[in-house]
Amino acid sequence: MHHIKRNGGYLISLAVMILCLVWIVYFNGDQHYLILSFACLVVSMLPFYWHFENRQSEAREVVFIAVLVTIGALGRVALAAIPDVKPTSFIVIMAGLVLGPEAGFIVGSTSAIVSNIFLGQGPWTPWQMFAWGMMGVTAGLIRNFKWAHNRYYLAALGVVYGFLFGWIMDLWYALVYVSPLTLKTFIAAYVASFYFDLTHGITTAVLLFLFYESWYRIITRFKYKYGLGDVQDQLDKSDF
Incomplete structure (x- = not known):
C-alpha cells in the first residue's frame, strides 16, 4: 500500500503537468494562461508533499533532509554572482x-x-521548485541501475540536467516576456539561454565527477545509521 500511494503521487503529478502543457497550448491566446500554468505547477507538487507529511517520518530524517536543503540553498546563494553556477543541482x-x-x-x-x-521570490519560484524537484525524482528513479553510479555517466547526466532545468525555466521566460509568442520567438528564447544552460550543466558534471563517491559514502552512512529514506521500508518487508 505504501508503494502504491507513492507511485500514485508520481502519476498524478505527471498527469497534471501534461494537462498543464496541453492547456497552455490550447489557450495560447488567453490572457490567463500564465495563471493557469502556475496553478498546474502547484497542484503537481501537492502529491509529493502530501505523502511526505502523512507517512511516519522520524525527526532525524526530517532534520537530515533539512540539512541537505540548507547546503543546497547556501551553495546557490554563495555563488549567486556567477551566472548559472548552481551547486544546488549536485546536492539534489x-x-x-x-x-x-x-x-x-x-x-x-x-x-x-x-x-x-x-x-528574491517571484513567479519563477514555482518553476524552479518543479525543475529541481523533478531532477531529484528522476535521479531517485534511476538509482538502482549500475550505470547511474558511474562517474562518467553521471557527468554526462549532469550536463543533460543542466539543459533540462534551463529548458523548463525558458518555458516560463517565454510565457512571461516573449511577445508575440510564435514558434520562431519561442525557439529564439531557448537558443539565447544555451551558454547559461551549458554552464549549469558543466558545473553539475564537474561536481558529480569529482565528489560523487565521497558524498555517496557520507549520505549512505547516515542513511543506514539512522534508517533514512527507504531503509525502513526494506526492514518492514523483511518482517513478512
Whole structure:
C-alpha cells in the first residue's frame, strides 16, 4: 500500500503537468494562461508533499533532509554572482541517488524556495521548485541501475540536467516576456539561454565527477545509521 500511494503521487503529478502543457497550448491566446500554468505547477507538487507529511517520518530524517536543503540553498546563494553556477543541482541529484525520489523531490523543490528567500521570490519560484524537484525524482528513479553510479555517466547526466532545468525555466521566460509568442520567438528564447544552460550543466558534471563517491559514502552512512529514506521500508518487508 505504501508503494502504491507513492507511485500514485508520481502519476498524478505527471498527469497534471501534461494537462498543464496541453492547456497552455490550447489557450495560447488567453490572457490567463500564465495563471493557469502556475496553478498546474502547484497542484503537481501537492502529491509529493502530501505523502511526505502523512507517512511516519522520524525527526532525524526530517532534520537530515533539512540539512541537505540548507547546503543546497547556501551553495546557490554563495555563488549567486556567477551566472548559472548552481551547486544546488549536485546536492539534489545526490539526495535522489541515495535517499530515493521522494527525498530528492523534497530537497530540490525546498532548496529553490529557501534560496529565493535571499535571492528574491517571484513567479519563477514555482518553476524552479518543479525543475529541481523533478531532477531529484528522476535521479531517485534511476538509482538502482549500475550505470547511474558511474562517474562518467553521471557527468554526462549532469550536463543533460543542466539543459533540462534551463529548458523548463525558458518555458516560463517565454510565457512571461516573449511577445508575440510564435514558434520562431519561442525557439529564439531557448537558443539565447544555451551558454547559461551549458554552464549549469558543466558545473553539475564537474561536481558529480569529482565528489560523487565521497558524498555517496557520507549520505549512505547516515542513511543506514539512522534508517533514512527507504531503509525502513526494506526492514518492514523483511518482517513478512
